[in-house]
Amino acid sequence: MEKRRKATPEDGVLTRIGQAIMLHRAGDREEARNRLSALWHEIGPQGDAFHRCTLAHYMADTQDDPRDELDWDLRALEAAEGFVTERPEGPGTAPAESAVADGPGPRHPLVALRAFFPSLHLNIAADYAALDRPADARAQLRRARASVNALADGEYRQGLRDAIDRLQLRIDGAAGHAS
Template identity: 55%
Template structure:
């Protein structure tokens, strides 16, 4: 296959993730979670960072436990950072895709931390979401993400000032341990 065709060929894993996203949006959360977990088992912890980022980002939305949702969102952010740091120049579309996810990733993390009572971490990720959203186009996706950022910001402001989260022995704050 010619190099130009290679870059435009559909990604089978992303297509499969998209199919499960449609299942989830249709209301079958449990089946979507099971299928996402099956894909995660195929991809693995060291699979393609774009696949891991995308899958973990959507898998987080199927979790019942806020701690599990946070763990999957942290995995998604870690994979996005790996992708933007280490991706070869011939896969720029993956880097662009990860950068487009940053506002949503940080927004989800802010909401997760808020649900878990970690207000300072929620505010930190909300600021990062707002900063990353500046690069989004003024299209439906970009406007939707910015509106969600505004709603969370209003909710956080209404609930009072940030408080400290759990502290580490060295006095700093640390996220919870990631679980599979």
């Protein structure tokens, strides 16, 4: 048990992401976006997938333009998908199924990234709906529904199901009004 605690020290990157999220929720969208942007450049394209996914997921929420929001949500999905589907190479690496990320940074449970999928697909569906792309939105909603079923029962799962249903109704209502 002691070995596990040493392998997962407090994560300064996640703390900084959390601080930016608090700024955004307090109404300082621009400062949150600036801090997340600086952190994105610091992490870099080869940075920890969990960090990149988390940061991009929240960076999307700070965007003013729906196209930019979609770009960031797609980056978050790309980071998550790349992590869960690719097997790191080299000595001492573990297969993706082992539920840890390889690399110099902290190790993160694979389940944490998998728990992002329903929310990521839901956000992308909302982005497509905002961009008046209902077919793409519906495709993402199908992926959100499929991935939410893999989650454990609880408030998070039910909240996502409710949000998926609300967005589906909104898209279907918009399509009905467009006729």
